[in-house]
Amino acid sequence: MTATSIFVNLPTTDLERSKSFYEALGFSINPLFTDENAACVVLDENIYFMVLTRDYLATFTDKQIIDTKTHAQTSISFTRDSRDEVDAVLVKGLAAGGSEPREAQDYGFMYSRDLEDPDGNILGFLFMEPAAAEQGPDAYMAGQGAAAPSATA
Incomplete structure (x- = not known):
């Protein structure tokens, strides 16, 4: 059986700042899945954060994207x-x-x-x-x- 990979989508208002933050924690950025809308943060071989601009994340759902500075979703x-x-x-x-x-x-x-x-x-x-x-x-x-x-x- 193939191992399950986990991708967690996180909103950001500043993609470059987010990439720098997660790299400072010791994680890497996968350039193959990173562009002006999203960055793929590699936590380990099966766990990834997709840090997405708020506008891009909004294309994945009809629900409101919350302000993570004032609301907790997860x-x-x-x-x-x-x-x-x-x-x-x-x-x-x-x-x-x-x-x-x-x-x-x-x-x-x-x-x-x-x-x-x-x-x-x-x-x-x-x-x-x-x-x-x-x-x-x-x-x-x-x-x-x-x-x-x-x-x-």
């Missing part, structure tokens, strides 16, 4: 191998024009930080203790002698 999260790697990607993103909309969230079993790209698209970066991923947060925290905090708190 939040996309990515795992990292450590808390330090989560912090490191935030440093890169902030230096490249992104913003951090809220403080880091530390649930004991999981550490996460949000980064908004210059257009307001929400990217989450998180580290989860491997044992918590295997056992579930409640069992992991019980083994640590603590109750798992609610991820919605």
